[in-house]
Amino acid sequence: MAKWPGYQRFCSLARGLDLIGERWTLLIVQEISFGAIRYNELRRRLPGIGSNILADRLRKLETHNIVRRVPAAVGQGVLYELTSRGEGLAPAIVELRKWGLDEQLMLDTPPDLATHELSYGVPEGANLGETYQWDIDGASTTLVIDGTTLTQRPGPATSPAVTVTTTKAWMTELVAGNTNWIEGRTSGAVGVEGSDDAWHRMLIATAQPGADITLLDQDEPRSSN
Numbered sequence: 574m575a576k577w578p579g580y581q582r583f584c585s586l587a588r589g590l591d592l593i594g595e596r597w598t599l600l601i602v603q604e605i606s607f608g609a610i611r612y613n614e615l616r617r618r619l620p621g622i623g624s625n626i627l628a629d630r631l632r633k634l635e636t637h638n639i640v641r642r643v644p645a646a647v648g649q650g651v652l653y654e655l656t657s658r659g660e661g662l663a664p665a666i667v668e669l670r671k672w673g674l675d676e677q678l679m680l681d682t683p684p685d686l687a688t689h690e691l692s693y694g695v696p697e698g699a700n701l702g703e704t705y706q707w708d709i710d711g712a713s714t715t716l717v718i719d720g721t722t723l724t725q726r727p728g729p730a731t732s733p734a735v736t737v738t739t740t741k742a743w744m745t746e747l748v749a750g751n752t753n754w755i756e757g758r759t760s761g762a763v764g765v766e767g768s769d770d771a772w773h774r775m776l777i778a779t780a781q782p783g784a785d786i787t788l789l790d791q792d793e794p795r796s797s798n
Contacts, residue, residue: 577595579591580594592633592634592637592639593639593662595630596626597619597622597626597627597630598630598633598634599662599666599669600619601615601619601627601630601631601634601640602634602639602640602655602659602662602666603666604618604619605640605653605654605655605659606655606659606660606662606663606666608654609643609652609653609654610652610653610654611645611649611650611651611652611653612627612631612650612651612653615627615653617692617693618693619693620690620692620693621690631653634659637658638656638658638659639655639656639658639659639662640653640654640655640656640659641653641654641655641656667748667749667750670748670749671745671748671749674741674744674745674748677748678707678709678712678714678741678744679714679725679726679727680709680712680714680741685726685727686724686725686726687724687725687726688722688723688724688725689722689723689724689725690721690722690723691718691721691722691723691778691779691780692721693780694777694779694780694781695718695720695721695777695778695780696777699720699721699777700720701718701719701720701721701774701777701778702718702719702720703717703718703733703734703735703771703774703775703778704716704717704718704730704731704732704733704734705717705718705730705733705734705735705736705737705775705778705779706729706730706733706735706736706737707736707737707739708736708737708738708739709739709740709741709744710740710741712727713727713728713729713730714726714727714728715727715728715729715730715733716730716775716778716779717730718778718779723778723779733767734767734768734771734774734775735765735766735767735768735771735772735774735775736765736766736767737763737764737765737766737775738763738764738765738766739757739762739763739764740762743757743762743763753781753782754776754781754782758772
């Protein structure tokens, strides 16, 4: 495949997209923005990316002073972290996450199924098999986890293990990085119907921080979908 030449436009938007507009690049930047990370962990958190593609994107980001390599602990190779220029992308990434929220929640979208690979968030060997329901401003979306595969469809679930109720306004704060699910539940901004164990499994199944992964050591029955 021929190397993408870029947009070849004398335009700041086009020139910026020449650097970060290729497939996977912004997701790589987002993962590194959470903290310095090793190559193998970065690849694990981006299921579906080829090693050659990841290496190519990282080289390009390094060349243009968006990402740099720093030494890890002795004998543990290097870490990738953002430069100050790379950190300047944070506001744009936050706005894109907020803009994409309707698609993530399947609000005002044609009814369809979406399948997500959650191997980057669900611990290896986890035997998750449950259904969850999110009610956002009265609109429902159903999430079904089976191992590390999360299937989503608009509409209410049948016998969900957990039903979460909140607002799009709160979800916008969540994707902006201004809150988390634990804080939302504590403050009352997030309502939860279901057991605490199932709540934590839902956080694991959707790759959210703050879940108690020790619950996966328990022999939980797999619920029907």
